[in-house]
Amino acid sequence: MAGERYHDRVVAWLTAFAVAWSILGMLAGVYVAAELVWPTIDFGREWLSYGRLRTLHTNGVIFGFGVSALMGTAFYSVQRTCHVPLFAPRLAWFCALAWQVGVLAGGISLLAGWNGGKEYAELEWPFDIAIAVVWVCFAIVFFGTIGKRRIKPIYVSNWFYGGLIIVIAMLHIVNSLAMPVTLSKSYSLFAGAQDAIVQWWYGHNAVGFLLTGGFLGMLYYFLPKHAGRPIWSYRLSIVAFWAFTYSYIWAGPHHLHYNAVPEWVQSLGMVMSLVLLAPSWATLVNGVMTVAGAWEKLRTDPALKFIVLSLAFYGLATFEGPMMSIKSVNVVSHFTDWTIGHVHSGALGWNAMITFGAFYFLVPRLVGASLYSVRLANIHFWLALAGTMLYVLAMWGAGVSQGLLWLSLDEIGELSFSFKDIMASMAPYYALRFVAGLIFLSGALLMAFNLAMTGKGRRTVAASPPAAESSRS
Amino acid sequence: MNAVDLHRKLERNSGLLIFGILLVSAIGGLVQVLPSVLQDDLVTPGPSTAPYGPVELTGRDLYIREGCSTCHSQQVRPLLAEVKRYGPYSKAGESAYDRPFLWGSKRTGPDLHRIGGKYTDLWQRMHLLDPRSLVPDSIMPGYPWLAERAADADGSIQSKMRALRRLGHPYTDADIEAAPAALAGLREVDALVAYLQALRAPDREASP
Numbered sequence: 274m275a276g277e278r279y280h281d282r283v284v285a286w287l288t289a290f291a292v293a294w295s296i297l298g299m300l301a302g303v304y305v306a307a308e309l310v311w312p313t314i315d316f317g318r319e320w321l322s323y324g325r326l327r328t329l330h331t332n333g334v335i336f337g338f339g340v341s342a343l344m345g346t347a348f349y350s351v352q353r354t355c356h357v358p359l360f361a362p363r364l365a366w367f368c369a370l371a372w373q374v375g376v377l378a379g380g381i382s383l384l385a386g387w388n389g390g391k392e393y394a395e396l397e398w399p400f401d402i403a404i405a406v407v408w409v410c411f412a413i414v415f416f417g418t419i420g421k422r423r424i425k426p427i428y429v430s431n432w433f434y435g436g437l438i439i440v441i442a443m444l445h446i447v448n449s450l451a452m453p454v455t456l457s458k459s460y461s462l463f464a465g466a467q468d469a470i471v472q473w474w475y476g477h478n479a480v481g482f483l484l485t486g487g488f489l490g491m492l493y494y495f496l497p498k499h500a501g502r503p504i505w506s507y508r509l510s511i512v513a514f515w516a517f518t519y520s521y522i523w524a525g526p527h528h529l530h531y532n533a534v535p536e537w538v539q540s541l542g543m544v545m546s547l548v549l550l551a552p553s554w555a556t557l558v559n560g561v562m563t564v565a566g567a568w569e570k571l572r573t574d575p576a577l578k579f580i581v582l583s584l585a586f587y588g589l590a591t592f593e594g595p596m597m598s599i600k601s602v603n604v605v606s607h608f609t610d611w612t613i614g615h616v617h618s619g620a621l622g623w624n625a626m627i628t629f630g631a632f633y634f635l636v637p638r639l640v641g642a643s644l645y646s647v648r649l650a651n652i653h654f655w656l657a658l659a660g661t662m663l664y665v666l667a668m669w670g671a672g673v674s675q676g677l678l679w680l681s682l683d684e685i686g687e688l689s690f691s692f693k694d695i696m697a698s699m700a701p702y703y704a705l706r707f708v709a710g711l712i713f714l715s716g717a718l719l720m721a722f723n724l725a726m727t728g729k730g731r732r733t734v735a736a737s738p739p740a741a742e743s744s745r746s
Numbered sequence: 747m748n749a750v751d752l753h754r755k756l757e758r759n760s761g762l763l764i765f766g767i768l769l770v771s772a773i774g775g776l777v778q779v780l781p782s783v784l785q786d787d788l789v790t791p792g793p794s795t796a797p798y799g800p801v802e803l804t805g806r807d808l809y810i811r812e813g814c815s816t817c818h819s820q821q822v823r824p825l826l827a828e829v830k831r832y833g834p835y836s837k838a839g840e841s842a843y844d845r846p847f848l849w850g851s852k853r854t855g856p857d858l859h860r861i862g863g864k865y866t867d868l869w870q871r872m873h874l875l876d877p878r879s880l881v882p883d884s885i886m887p888g889y890p891w892l893a894e895r896a897a898d899a900d901g902s903i904q905s906k907m908r909a910l911r912r913l914g915h916p917y918t919d920a921d922i923e924a925a926p927a928a929l930a931g932l933r934e935v936d937a938l939v940a941y942l943q944a945l946r947a948p949d950r951e952a953s954p
């Protein structure tokens with residue numbers, strides 16, 4: 274069909290929004306890290322208070338940065354892997370913009386103290402409904418595009434993006450069921466132990482299908498594109514996808530070890546978390562083998578460096594997770610900063626880095642100019658690596674010592690240390706973590722500058738027509 | 747037909763793919779989460795567990811608003827060191843009226859499930875408003891604004907209790923009728939202190 278063009282403007286805007294949210298979300302993160310070192314820097318202001326700002330940090334990076342990046346890259350790759358422009362492009366614009374308005378308004382509501390109280394699902398019921406509506410529109414655009422595709426097989430990346438859309442919808446709707454009281458307050462339909470089980474079914478799988486599965490969609494598209502090599506094993510990607518989709522859902526109760534939920538639920542959660550290691554590492558092997566043979570590109574291409582490093586952190590985090598789900602390890606790690614370290618080795622090392630890699634690839638192509646500065650991108654790479662390593666090491670140190678000191682008993686069976694003393698001994702780790710966050714954030718600022726300058730230097734290029742480039746790498 | 751041929755069908759039909767993902771991802775929830783949600787004894791209140799009174803309920807909602815569960819758990823695990831440090835371990839029935847549950851996932855500060863009665867009301871009040879006046883090394887934020895506002899500033903306590911009654915909490919008409927009077931004159935900090943003081947292990951005497 275003549276005159277058809279890929280809809281890339283919406284992708285460009287989603288990329289810009291994602292970069293903006295990454296800066297704002299990480300800034301909130303660095304600020305709350307500083308509050309744990311200097312607790313009075315909230316200056317007695319409600320909206321700067323740790324309990325509210327930390328919630329803004331998690332929601333800002335997951336829903337602002339993460340989802341905008343996933344939506345943008347999904348819209349970009351689904352057109353190219355299906356050789357057709359987006360289905361219902363106006364609806365795609367609606368998704369993109371409504372999501373930003375929702376994250377902004379939702380963020381303000383969190384600072385105002387509207388908090389549903391469930392981790393990673395804090396937004397109150399009006400936002401829950403809005404999220405569900407936008408998500409359904411996202412599904413219509415995505416699956417609509419797949420529905421009118423010109424190549425028969427649906428490419429692997431789209432299975433993962435599809436899994437993200439379907440499973441997150443299911444989790445979000447069930448976990449958000451609540452009885453509204455006022456505009457800013459509702460009570461969960463589930464109570465106590467049942468609420469805990471539903472919440473961690475949601476919470477763990479928001480990590481699973483959004484932060485892992487969604488970003489694996491990104492990996493399966495951008496890694497082969499970048500490396501200029503096809504996915505190493507098609508069969509392995511099939512097995513890994515279905516095993517991942519099946520087993521992740523069961524793993525939530527490892528967040529409730531030794532809590533007041535049935536023993537069988539905890540044990541099943543642990544066993545399935547260990548099972549999860551297989552599909553996680555199958556994907557790791559597939560990714561590494563895809564890059565193998567293109568190693569020389571690592572020297573010249575900062576974007577590929579980010580993607581390869583993200584794969585390493587993906588491997589680390591998906592190994593650490595199952596280990597932490599073992600009850601005898603969890604007894605030490607639960608409730609400690611080890612969990613925070615684990616989350617950040619995934620969030621900084623895997624999610625943020627693969628997104629940075631994808632953006633360094635994407636933005637020059639979207640604006641039709643070459644990257645403003647490869648040198649700055651390389652500096653960003655080293656800042657991101659240093660920041661992540663320092664963060665994870667500081668939190669390992671803090672978490673393991675907390676866990677062991679809390680449990681420590683002296684020779685007559687009394688507690689060896691008071692909680693207060695253990696808490697006070699965390700100061701150097703928390704200071705290091707603050708520095709680590711600053712380093713990572715400064716790298717992200719360099720990226721924002723680099724991408725903005727790349728955008729400024731753009732030539733007016735005609736958008737590429739469908740099928741102008743091969744999709745199956 | 748081998749597995750790869752079977753998969754060729756699946757990956758060429760988007761409807762089948764959507765259905766497949768939904769089915770495969772739903773199994774875990776159906777086998778593991780649904781039975782728990784249908785298991786009544788997980789939310790059967792213990793003999794000394796009663797629904798929160800209007801003051802404690804208001805305090806609990808403030809605890810949620812300020813994100814206290816970001817740093818404080820309410821879940822004593824059945825481990826020797828935890829029972830020694832905090833008190834009797836937490837049981838499911840104690841959370842029967844908790845919407846949402848507030849077990850938490852992080853202890854930047856200590857567990858609070860057995861905090862009730864360990865300190866006086868005055869200590870809790872001063873500690874909430876300015877933690878470092880009592881614990882110099884503390885990294886907890888102060889909450890001075892809690893002393894400035896009326897506990898039920900938006901007058902929503904009766905709607906809250908009615909909403910909870912619809913969810914099965916046994917509030918009587920008289921309970922709901924009397925709620926605004928119970929909160930009259932209280933500041934937010936008073937309600938939050940009342941909630942913290944109510945966080946206690948179930949009464950041994952009341953247990954069968």
